[in-house]
Amino acid sequence: MPSIQKTFVIITLSALIVLPTLATAKSTNAANPNGQPSAVNPTASSGSDDLNQGAKNWKDKLSEFKEAKEADKIARLKELGVMLIENRISLLAKLKTRIQGMESLTAEEKNKLTSDIDTNIADLNTLKTKIAADTDLATLKADIKSIFEKFRVYMVVAPRNLGQSSTKQGMYILGRLEAIERQLQTMLDQNKNAGKDTSSIQLLIDQVNAKLADAKTQLAIAEEKFKLMTPANTEAAKTARDAGKAAMKQAKQDLKDAHSLLKQISEKLKAMSFASPSSSTLISPAISPSATATPTPTPSAS
Numbered sequence: 001m002p003s004i005q006k007t008f009v010i011i012t013l014s015a016l017i018v019l020p021t022l023a024t025a026k027s028t029n030a031a032n033p034n035g036q037p038s039a040v041n042p043t044a045s046s047g048s049d050d051l052n053q054g055a056k057n058w059k060d061k062l063s064e065f066k067e068a069k070e071a072d073k074i075a076r077l078k079e080l081g082v083m084l085i086e087n088r089i090s091l092l093a094k095l096k097t098r099i100q101g102m103e104s105l106t107a108e109e110k111n112k113l114t115s116d117i118d119t120n121i122a123d124l125n126t127l128k129t130k131i132a133a134d135t136d137l138a139t140l141k142a143d144i145k146s147i148f149e150k151f152r153v154y155m156v157v158a159p160r161n162l163g164q165s166s167t168k169q170g171m172y173i174l175g176r177l178e179a180i181e182r183q184l185q186t187m188l189d190q191n192k193n194a195g196k197d198t199s200s201i202q203l204l205i206d207q208v209n210a211k212l213a214d215a216k217t218q219l220a221i222a223e224e225k226f227k228l229m230t231p232a233n234t235e236a237a238k239t240a241r242d243a244g245k246a247a248m249k250q251a252k253q254d255l256k257d258a259h260s261l262l263k264q265i266s267e268k269l270k271a272m273s274f275a276s277p278s279s280s281t282l283i284s285p286a287i288s289p290s291a292t293a294t295p296t297p298t299p300s301a302s
Contacts, residue, residue, distance in 0.1 A: 069131075074137055081131040081144045085124050088153040092117050092124075095158055099165050104172035113161050152231040163226035163244050170219045170251050174212060177258050181208050184265050190274055201268050208261045212270050215254035222247035 096117045100110055127143060136142040151157065185205055192198040225244035229237040 029089045074134070074140060077137070077140050077144060078131055078134070081140070081147065082128055084144070084147050085128045085131075088151065089124050091120050091158060092121050092153065095161060099161065102165060102169065107164065109165075109168050113165055116157075117161060120151060120153065124151060124153075141219065150231060152234065152237075155234065156229050156231045156237045159241055160226050160229040163229075163241070163248070164223060166248060167219050167223040167226065167251075170215070170222075170248070170255065173255055174215055174219065177208075177255065177262065178212055180218070180257075181205065181212065182260055184262065184269065187269055187273075188265075196272060198272075201265055203271075204261050204265050204268075208258050208265070211254045211258040211261065215251045215258065218247045218251035222251060235270070 076237075096114045098103065099113050099117075102110070105113075127146065131140065131143050134143060142180055188198050188205065192202075222244045225240045225247065228240040229244075231237070
């Protein structure tokens with residue numbers, strides 16, 4: 001039997017699998033029967049980083065419009081409309097910057113996601129220009145209403161792009177774990193060929209393969225569901241978002257479980273290799289993917 005080089009892998013996947021789940025958002029992005037915008041309070045939270053940080057409080061502007069004399073209502077409503085649009089543009093701009101900074105995404109993936117964001121920003125700016133030019137209250141109210149009903153930045157656009165970027169991050173981590181699994185399987189086969197009992201470790205690797213296979217399936221489901229989200233049909237978007245959220249949650253758990261199992265396998269192979277006087281090479285593939293948590297913009301009625 002040829003000499004066998006005993007090797008094992010030190011897994012250094014720090015801060016692994018911090019994948020976001022998209023919280024449920026209620027469908028409250030409509031205008032009230034009087035033509036005034038509904039009180040929708042968009043928030044976005046993600047630990048220490050908040051995409052909606054710095055958003056202006058539009059509620060005061062809404063109160064000013066309601067209390068204004070008829071001669072001043074158009075001016076007050078225009079101020080409200082501009083603030084609502086600028087809050088959304090600010091959030092989308094921050095989301096674009098975040099996506100561009102995700103090292104686990106390819107240039108093509110980033111361009112696709114940010115292109116959608118750019119389109120929404122451009123359309124919002126066009127609407128802001130129109131609002132500034134409106135001369136009658138009825139037209140102005142209709143344009144303000146469209147901010148909530150046409151764009152749905154908080155309910156659809158931002159969660160959709162966040163969800164898609166999260167699935168890409170998950171797929172990146174999946175690929176890294178698959179690479180480690182292949183290395184460990186090779187090392188296990190070497191020990192088996194050397195006459196060692198590797199049956200218990202093989203069972204663990206089989207479990208890893210099952211977890212990774214399910215993670216791959218769940219990530220594909222999540223990606224498909226998030227892509228189905230459109231402002232045109234909020235109920236369908238909510239259903240798709242919830243399904244994507246559930247699939248992402250399962251994928252995240254699968255990847256965490258696989259990571260834990262790979263660490264166990266690595267330690268067992270390490271002990272098996274050092275038990276032999278001929279143990280030598282230490283392989284440490286600098287694999288440390290980190291998926292940064294992303295926020296979930298969610299509207300809530302107030």
